[in-house]
């Protein structure tokens with residue numbers, strides 16, 4: 457699709473599917489557009505460069521992001537890292553479904569040490585809808601890549617005119633064009649300084665806690681060889697006392713247990729006891745994720761364990777996610 461030599465300054469656009477690439481069909485909304493199709497719809501209009509850079513499209517996959525495997529998400533992170541090995545790459549745009557963008561964008565953030573911009577974007581309305589928001593989001597993402605202020609910020613997410621760091625974001629609306637919110641907008645960048653693992657990623661499960669939850673769910677995850685378990689606990693990381701015994705058993709079995717909150721905003725500070733409070737869970741060996749909520753904590757634990765991190769490394773990682781402001 458592009459004839460000029462690869463040494464020209466260029467933006468790499470990695471297409472993975474999602475609503476931004478989707479059409480409505482009788483069987484529901486499904487990804488249809490290629491990277492070349494998307495490039496045809498996004499107009500890059502930048503004042504920050506004297507000539508418009510060409511855009512190299514990469515059709516990495518074409519899936520709804522809710523149907524991605526963790527291996528797919530690692531493959532996207534690897535594709536971004538690969539694109540940045542070319543010094544002529546100005547930056548990278550990834551088009552992705554919004555359902556799991558918070559995980560893949562954050563995973564990519566963990567592996568990209570480069571200062572060149574990497575921007576994820578998506579859409580809430582399919583490409584064949586009269587309301588389609590994809591072209592505007594894509595144009596904004598491409599423009600962002602060319603802006604000097606985008607450098608050194610790690611992975612960014614651009615939706616509906618808003619630009620957020622991938623660190624701490626979560627999907628907050630199933631319908632609003634600005635689909636995301638952030639737990640905290642200023643979480644520190646923490647690059648793992650390891651290559652993206654290409655083999656099977658470590659299995660890490662996430663469990664939501666609620667009154668009446670069966671403590672046996674944790675044992676079931678251990679029995680199914682989970683390397684890590686992330687608990688989306690209530691309030692500031694609290695659970696029923698019966699959960700504590702299961703955490704002790706999981707930790708004894710060598711499973712990394714991380715506890716965070718199902719509440720979207722605020723720091724998760726271990727304060728409560730009573731047998732199942734965060735104070736008890738921490739004593740039982742769980743690591744408290746104070747800022748990253750379950751989806752991002754889970755992908756971080758998977759990245760860490762897939763690259764040979766020990767439980768001490770995982771603990772240090774979560775200690776290091778305190779906001780800078």
Ligand code: ASP
Nearest residue numbers: 474475520521553554555
């Ligand atoms: N289900 C879609 C996806 O995540 C939703 C979207 O793209 O907004 O792929």
